[in-house]
Amino acid sequence: AQRVTQPEKLLSVFKGAPVELKCNYSYSGSPELFWYVQYSRQRLQLLLRHISRESIKGFTADLNKGETSFHLKKPFAQEEDSAMYYCALSGNGNKLVFGAGTILRVKS
């Protein structure tokens, strides 16, 4: 079974503070992992995928197979980062399974 856990429903940080959004997954094979972002009342957008090992808008995420984690990090939060963030996993089931999401609020 494919499962994605995001333990924090809400993460509130001050502008300029580091951010870490946690994501743990459960999957017996080799997963593809992603972070999607949803700004207020907008569509979901792909932020990062582990395969490309890229940094988008200052965010990075490293796949840790030992800990089955794919945490999203940014060293200095900005107010425009406030949004809902979803971790997602694609296994072999022809579908993308999402975590419950974490709301990130960046306060000034």
Added chain:
Amino acid sequence: DTAVSQTPKYLVTQMGNDKSIKCEQNLGHDTMYWYKQDSKKFLKIMFSYNNKELIINETVPNRFSPKSPDKAHLNLHINSLELGDSAVYFCASSRTPGTGVGYTFGSGTRLTVV
């Protein structure tokens, strides 16, 4: 040009009614999906079609019936609407089934059943 477009954007209707939501993509993708985002913002897949063929049908009440007239369109028809159907429904498409690469989402249809 909007890549994945859904209509209507908002839908308010009474319990017991039948309604449809339409989705169209102009990306040339082979696979389309319907996801439901509930009041707690939890996103769950409902259906997936690949080249007009149903490949995923999660445990969704059979009041929900997807229809794909061609690979660029995936519509969702809902019969006998219930209060619990109130949610935001997102359509998405991808080049191949399952992979998160190239999933493009529509802007959502906010359905409110009163």
